[in-house]
Amino acid sequence: MARTAIITGGVSGIGAATCRALKATGCQVAATFYGILGYEWNVADFEACQRGVAEIAKAIGPIDILVNNAGITRDGTLHKMTKEQWRSVIDVDLGGCFNMCRAVIESMRERRFGRIINISSINALSGQFGQTNYAAAKAGIIGFTKALALEGAARGITVNAIAPGYTDTAMVAAVPPDVLKSIVATVPVGRLGRPDEIARAVAFLASDEAGFITGATLSINGGKYMQ
Secondary structure, three states, X not given: OOOEEEEOOOOOHHHXXXXXXXXXXXXXXXXXXXXXXXXXXXXXXXXXXXXXXXXXXXXXXXXXXXXXXXXXXXXXXXXXXXXXXXXXXXXXXXXXXXXXXXXHHHHHHHHOOEEEEEEOOHHHHHOOOOOHHHHHHHHHHHHHHHHHHHHHHHHOEEEEEEEEOOEOOHHXXXXXXXXXXXXXXXXXXXXXXXXXXXXXHHHHHOOHHHOOOOOOEEEXXXXXXXX
């Protein structure tokens, strides 16, 4: 029987590539802001996540796989950062991860199966100038992942994170060309990552074959940051 997957932030980049990768494995895929089975809600809104997940479960079945990919940036150095810049990134990037996991976890526990993959960032591991909000949120996702992995393990639920490096997405394309060139120069493989490279890792972690992997953070960054 086909697994049912939700990918948040599925409109482009890593999210859209993940939709395609999971659909290719035979999953029924529903995504926020993507044209497979598109649903729209704000992941920072707890009640909206509850309603959205319930709608998808009613339409195509209980959720087996959750990919928390939705994220935003509101960059600025801390001494100039507004409360809104801080709060919006924390609410969407980290709060959205909680909201979506909370909406699916009880059903996964009852059915004794689940795959949760949370998209973090290289900047959660290395830090990044002008991104205290984003780095904090993405680092929080890694701690969240480890704690939830412990809670879900005995119920057949794996929870893992992926920390992509600089990837060829709209978010990275917004970086000024001279800055982007200097970033690529620091990547040992000499290029940006491709969304499909991240998506293939998500598909593996979502598979039955990955059942012994939980609480892990997979860094996919071309060697830019090595732990």
